[in-house]
Amino acid sequence: MEFVPGEVVVTFKEDTPPHMRAQAHRRAPSRAVKRTRSPRMELVRLMKDTSVEAAVAAYRSMPEVHSAQPNYVYYPCETTPTDREFEHLWGLDNTGQRVNFVDGTPDADIDAPEAWDIETGKSDVVIAVIDTGIDYGHPDLADNMWVNAGEIPGNGIDDDGNAFIDDVLGWDFFDDDPDPMDPDGHGTHVAGIAGAEGNNGKAVSGVGWRLRLMALKVGGSAGFFTTFDLTPAIDYATEMGAKVINASWGGNIFDPALREAIARAGNGGILFVAAAGNGAKNIDLSPFYPASYDLQNIISVAATDQNDELAHFSNFGAVSVDVGAPGTNILSTYVKRMDIWVDDFDDGEISDWTTGGNNNSWGTTRDLSRSLPFSLADSPGGNYENDTAAWAKMDIDLSGLSGAVLSGTVRGSSEESLDQLFLQTSRNNQDWFFRKIEVFSNSESFLEDSITGAMDEAWRFFRIDIGSIDGSAGYFRFFFETNGANTDDGWYLDDLRVTANAESTENDLRYLQGTSMAAPLVSGLAGLLLSSNPDLTAPQAVSLIIAGVDKKEGLSGKVASGGRVNAFNSLASPVPQTPATGGNGGCRIVTTGGGAPGEETGWLLPIFTVFACFLLRRKKDQARRGENP
Numbered sequence: 001m002e003f004v005p006g007e008v009v010v011t012f013k014e015d016t017p018p019h020m021r022a023q024a025h026r027r028a029p030s031r032a033v034k035r036t037r038s039p040r041m042e043l044v045r046l047m048k049d050t051s052v053e054a055a056v057a058a059y060r061s062m063p064e065v066h067s068a069q070p071n072y073v074y075y076p077c078e079t080t081p082t083d084r085e086f087e088h089l090w091g092l093d094n095t096g097q098r099v100n101f102v103d104g105t106p107d108a109d110i111d112a113p114e115a116w117d118i119e120t121g122k123s124d125v126v127i128a129v130i131d132t133g134i135d136y137g138h139p140d141l142a143d144n145m146w147v148n149a150g151e152i153p154g155n156g157i158d159d160d161g162n163a164f165i166d167d168v169l170g171w172d173f174f175d176d177d178p179d180p181m182d183p184d185g186h187g188t189h190v191a192g193i194a195g196a197e198g199n200n201g202k203a204v205s206g207v208g209w210r211l212r213l214m215a216l217k218v219g220g221s222a223g224f225f226t227t228f229d230l231t232p233a234i235d236y237a238t239e240m241g242a243k244v245i246n247a248s249w250g251g252n253i254f255d256p257a258l259r260e261a262i263a264r265a266g267n268g269g270i271l272f273v274a275a276a277g278n279g280a281k282n283i284d285l286s287p288f289y290p291a292s293y294d295l296q297n298i299i300s301v302a303a304t305d306q307n308d309e310l311a312h313f314s315n316f317g318a319v320s321v322d323v324g325a326p327g328t329n330i331l332s333t334y335v336k337r338m339d340i341w342v343d344d345f346d347d348g349e350i351s352d353w354t355t356g357g358n359n360n361s362w363g364t365t366r367d368l369s370r371s372l373p374f375s376l377a378d379s380p381g382g383n384y385e386n387d388t389a390a391w392a393k394m395d396i397d398l399s400g401l402s403g404a405v406l407s408g409t410v411r412g413s414s415e416e417s418l419d420q421l422f423l424q425t426s427r428n429n430q431d432w433f434f435r436k437i438e439v440f441s442n443s444e445s446f447l448e449d450s451i452t453g454a455m456d457e458a459w460r461f462f463r464i465d466i467g468s469i470d471g472s473a474g475y476f477r478f479f480f481e482t483n484g485a486n487t488d489d490g491w492y493l494d495d496l497r498v499t500a501n502a503e504s505t506e507n508d509l510r511y512l513q514g515t516s517m518a519a520p521l522v523s524g525l526a527g528l529l530l531s532s533n534p535d536l537t538a539p540q541a542v543s544l545i546i547a548g549v550d551k552k553e554g555l556s557g558k559v560a561s562g563g564r565v566n567a568f569n570s571l572a573s574p575v576p577q578t579p580a581t582g583g584n585g586g587c588r589i590v591t592t593g594g595g596a597p598g599e600e601t602g603w604l605l606p607i608f609t610v611f612a613c614f615l616l617r618r619k620k621d622q623a624r625r626g627e628n629p
Contacts, residue, residue: 003070079116081199091326100329104306115567121208122531128237131187133217146212170215173229180215183403192333194520207524220465234261246523248516266297271538275515277315284317297538303327303518316558327518334510338502357390370494393477403501407463412491413454419482420450
């Protein structure tokens with residue numbers, strides 16, 4: 001144990017006179033510098049070149065000395081990491097400090113330093129981050145990335161026989177390849193909250209300092225995930241040994257395939273942490289999935305602010321949402337982006353492009369441009385022709401790069417749903433694949449397989465994930481296809497840009513807010529609980545997280561537990577013998593009509609439905625207390 005150099009604590013026997021104490025100090029040699037109210041104990045400072053060990057031995061050999069020992073050092077019972085931005089991580093430790101221009105309330109946090117006195121997280125506990133991927137090279141994440149020990153990197157062989165070739169760090173289900181690099185930043189931010197390496201002297205700390213992060217990419221910069229990608233990602237996490245799945249995403253449609261995959265994960269012992277959503281809605285009445293699924297392995301999370309109030313944007317639900325967790329002004333790891341290619345067409349040339357196809361008339365025009373004087377158009381100077389199938393193609397070298405995104409602006413019109421502008425990518429200039437397009441209108445965005453119809457008199461920003469050609473000298477092309485009737489002005493493109501991930505530094509951080517940020521705090525807490533008690537079941541972990549909350553007036557009636565998570569309380573709580581479900585344990589006030597099971601179709605709520613929910617809540621509360629319901 002650490003002690004103060006050059007100091008010894010000496011306790012003399014009763015009735016030892018002052019002159020004998022002084023003689024003892026001279027023999028040591030040392031001098032007394034302080035004594036307690038009882039004169040028996042004295043702090044002595046040693047003469048130069050006298051070691052603490054030698055002085056202690058000397059004092060102990062003296063008949064007038066009762067005891068002698070080093071002056072041991074103790075620290076407050078709060079483990080503070082060395083990460084230089086820790087003071088800005090208010091969700092972990094809120095002293096009332098100002099973070100991102102907002103003042104906080106002391107102790108409106110999850111008591112992470114107190115929890116770290118008990119557990120900081122073990123490397124055999126894996127959190128699967130199902131999201132936009134993870135920047136696995138980020139200095140605060142690299143050492144905590146999960147590695148598939150059964151796979152040999154880059155040999156093109158499925159070494160572990162799991163049907164995924166070279167899945168060393170996880171898998172990209174969006175592009176169906178072994179590189180789960182994050183082109184967006186959302187997944188990297190989430191990963192850092194749950195498990196950025198702590199106490200390493202770098203930028204930030206996650207809740208679990210040594211937890212492992214499994215990167216499962218299910219979408220890119222286009223900002224959407226699908227059933228087809230999410231479901232196998234959940235199954236992959238289950239098969240490959242994850243203990244926790246973080247789901248910082250959701251939607252308002254009941255999805256049977258997704259629910260079944262989460263249930264399979266539950267059967268595999270996996271805790272599923274779901275964000276409650278950012279619509280400021282009561283999801284007891286307007287369900288938000290997967291947070292609203294009635295499965296015992298799900299814990300759903302609302303967001304709280306720096307003053308322990310429900311965040312203004314957060315969904316809530318006294319039945320459907322289990323707990324609150326900090327979710328505003330959250331600083332965490334982020335990706336670094338760089339421009340790979342830019343074309344604003346201002347020189348009026350498209351000599352770097354290749355065009356072709358039926359009725360091809362691709363070229364530049366002065367008729368419309370976002371940045372004067374030129375733009376790219378499928379039919380410069382007039383309407384397009386019927387039966388067009390023409391393209392404008394660009395070679396793009398992405399060798400050694402990842403997370404590629406094409407963005408730009410678009411304006412124009414074509415026959416709705418029949419005459420369409422597509423974006424396609426290819427690695428070999430022969431096999432072409434369609435990419436979804438995210439088009440932004442004001443503060444909202446919408447996803448399209450193609451651009452079609454009529455836009456208003458404004459340029460729209462768009463972006464397209466082209467990660468399917470990451471790491472290669474590939475191609476992308478705009479492909480315009482029309483039918484045999486009706487024509488229109490066509491489409492104009494300007495200010496095109498391809499960006500990709502650059503090598504991140506520890507300074508690549510960002511503040512974000514949302515229930516997406518609250519959920520990984522709970523995932524990290526689950527990782528601490530499973531590190532401390534490896535035999536814990538998912539429902540038991542849910543019960544411990546709920547039992548440990550700090551009750552807050554602003555969350556009463558808003559979340560089932562009535563509180564914001566407290567990591568220390570949960571770690572210090574006894575393991576429940578009868579684990580209970582969380583707030584989403586089965587009571588849903590949802591009526592159905594002709595839609596899918598659980599889909600919102602009407603809200604006639606007969607009194608017996610409300611009463612049934614009351615009884616179920618009562619039974620769940622009794623179960624949490626260990627009573628026989």
